[in-house]
Amino acid sequence: MNTVKIGNFEMGAGNPLVLMAGPCVLEDYERCLFIGRTIRDITSRLGIPYIFKASFDKANRSSFHGFRGPGLEKGLEMLANIKKELGVPVVTDIHTELQPEPVSKVVDVLQIPAFLCRQTDLLNAAAKTGAVVNVKKGQFMAPKDMRNVVDKILEGGNSNIILTERGASFGYNNLVVDMRSFPIMRSFGYPVVFDATHSVQLPGGSGTSSGGNRELAEYLARAAVGAGVDGLFMEVHDNPEEALCDGPNSIYLDKLEDILKDCLSIYNIVRKKLY
Template sequence: MHTVQIQNITVGGQNPIVLIAGPCVIEDPERTLAIGRSIKEIAGRLQIPYIFKASYDKANRSSYNSFRGPGLKEGLSILAHIKKELQVPVVSDIHCVTQIEAAAEVLDILQIPAFLCRQTDLVYEAGRTGKAVNVKKGQFLAPLDMKNVIAKLEEAGNRNILLTERGATFGYNNLVVDFRSLPIMRSLGYPVVFDATHSVQLPGGAGTSSSGQREFVPYLTRAAVAAGVDMLFMEVHDNPPEGKSDAANMLYVDKLEALLQDVIAIDDAVRKHK
């Protein structure tokens, strides 16, 4: 298996699990930083490698009037400040080829949203930067279909590839996780990430926005770690109901440490089988 190096963090192989976490979208810059600082303190106590995430622009919204974030220029400036303050790598979504150059100057991981995972130009040009690229498997794709995404990135000369499971469409306004997809995608030769909070999303379930079932996050997280994933992706907030995006599926930051303690115990038990 290829491992992926992100600053001083090695992902994949038999390395310990890595955490990607932060609020769904950049809201108030100071609050966003404070959430990241709280997560870093928790990860530090538990000795879990940590990467901060928040979106500068949530382009895939149910409603035109939904909050999208500060946008590319201001959002990247905020992420650069958070990166400097926390001294951790940062990741955010990119949505079009024109964003890649500016995003690559700040981000340590370029993330391809699930709905855009088949956009050849976006995937290929992200790969050409040489940065780590995390591609979220589309809700409409089979896990083996991700071999075609890998081929596009490899064609661009990039082997710093992460593949994320975030649930599959199950009827209307619902997702389900097929845990077979985790070892299947890992068999393609690259580290696999489990998106624990988007996997409990109910897309469009609130009419003009998505709903979610955050109460199931711990169950899916523990199951995914038992299946041998290399990274966890979680959207975390100090008060999720106040969140301006994905409020119903973000995890409370004060619930994170207990869950990560379970994660460590499970990861220690299964790592030799990865």
């Protein structure tokens, strides 16, 4: 398996389990900083490499009036300051072919949202920056179809690739996670991440917003680690009821450490068998 270098650590091929976590979208700066600092301190105690995540724009909200974030210019300024304050790498979403270049100057990982994972021009623009590209598997995609996504990024001259599972559409307003997707996508030779919180989302399930079952996220996270993922992606908030996006599927900040301890114990068993 190819490893991916992010900041001062390597991901994949038996390296430590990585966590991408933070609020869904950039909210108040001090709140984002508090959440990120708390997660950094937790992961530092546990020996888990940490990447702060938050979106400067959530372009696929259920409603036109849903909170989208501070936008590109202000969002990148916030992410740059958070990165400096916390001393950790940062990941954020991109949505158009014009965004990869300016965003890659600030963040360490460019994330392709699930709905855009087949957008050739976007993938190519992200690849050409040379940054690490994390692609979320579309809810409409079979795991084997992500091989084509990998090939598109490789055509752009970039092998710094991560693939993320976030569930597949299962009827209306529901998702299901096929655990077979992890070994299938890992067979392509790149690190695989499990998005534990979007996988328990109920897309559009609350009418003008998405619902979610955050209480199920820890179960799926443990199962995914047992299936051999290289990292976890989690939306975490100190008070999900106040979150401006994806609160119903966000994990409570004060519950995170216990969840990670369980996942780390499982990971330390599984990687001995895989490597």
